[in-house]
Amino acid sequence: MSEQAGWERKVLENLATESLKEQRRRRRWGIFFKLIVVAYVGFFLWMVWQGRSTDGGADGGAHTAVIEIKGVIAPDGEASAANVNAALRDAFKNDAAKGVVLKINSPGGSPVQAGQIYDEIKRLKATRPNLPVYAVVEELCASGGYYIAAGADKIYVDKASMIGSIGVIMNGFGFTGTMEKLGVERRALTSGENKAFLDPFQPQVPSQVEHAKEMISEIHAQFIDAVRKGRGKRLHETPDMFSGLVWTGAKSIELGLADATGNVRSVARDVIKAETLRDYTEREPVFERVARRFGGAAASSFLGGLFESQYR
Template identity: 45%
Template structure:
């Protein structure tokens, strides 16, 4: 076989040399291009020498790729949204379950009247913190605790466990009146035990008890009434703000901190404070009786140590809750009859209070404090 025939046979078997281009094949025509990755815009524009059909095919594939990327992004965002919705739903379910648990716990497992011990004990009622309608030391809660301890058959005494700087005159008077009512029945003693501090409205409450016990270093007294405020009338003029207050009644805004307090308004308000102070003094005298000394400083608003209070008749004896329990029941055995606090209720009450303050619709508390 000749060399020409051999070359023709190799070509017929498909063994073509590198760089060979067939004259009739449109895919192999045009300049040789070095293989490499092209950008999306270059891919859409096509390769040099592409005909219209090839270019359309490349554009269609590029559009499909872009659509795949867009769909993938949408699906990712939907998955993220579903995860957040699931998270908030689980949080809502957890809050509802927690509120139900605390409610059932307070109803069925946390009632001292249901599981009161058979042996003699002290019935404790806590007065802890500022005395106010929106605080744990509010009149409704403390009076309910007093009723529970008073009705417990094996409670040898009702003990007001006080650690409070005072607070609302109205709340303090409500608790005082209930203690005096129970005290007049005479079934069991009511004893106030002052821990760190029993001042102002807290001492108002303690004065209704049959007996007051305090530590030698407890702070006792502060029998007085206070009003505190600020005057911003000059500051508001300096910063160029106009105060607009509309009232029906000449003295409706006499305690507005952005208006000056004239002599007549000051005398009137001082009279209100003095009258409230007189009620405070009368109730302390009614509760303590002849045990009070004749010192004029007792009702001046001063605060005393427990040891000084013994000499003034503000306190009956120095001691502690453990010592009182040993004296009354022979051992350190007591039961807390203070109604438990519902955490969910506290959270919702605090949230509502903050929202009302932010909107400017919260009810103002009394400007006077014991």
């Protein structure tokens, strides 16, 4: 009887010990996850503060407004017309801004988005004619990127920057030969003879190809007109200027596609005369950036599990 009582007491002691250990583990994990949340919030606040001024200057002081146009210009990207135009409007509303620098490093993208940014620059310039807008090119300013730059008062480049690509492209693939080899048949039912316009799974229709070329030519003409209006008499046109070719920064100055060499700092200091930089770029929220890098659903699952574990 005493042996059984001792055995039961030992079991109860073990259960109590394990329960205490489990409580300690939960407490430690709770502290750990809370620290992670604090770190995320702190990082987010730091990013917001960084976005207010690249030099840490006060909002009310004289400064050069910097708006970054980086990567592909697209409606769902950071370099979208919605983001860039919002930043432009913020800069033009601030009387302390003595100039606006468009810091460009882009291969181009949507002509619609680029055109909307170009038009907004011109509209805002009419509201504050004395506020200069300069484009400063880093590595690349091509196609839609140059479309935007052409709306600036002046364009500054590095001698090795890549400038130009004044043209329009509509590309795709044709899979008809591959489908024949695989024995795959395309079945598309339409209510209009051109509804399956340039379908990659069907042979090209000459009339559709011609229509596509006409659209491209029309958009190209709009691009050329914007460049001519933006650059004016500074432009030294050549037969291949609007052919889609790209030139170095040094050559672009000779052609009148750019004005001089310079970078963001030198333009702010020597041209605008307001050395303090303030970043007006519309940044992607930190948590969205993390989610995008981890990959959509995977990141959502990870972050969801993280916070669920914290409050479980």
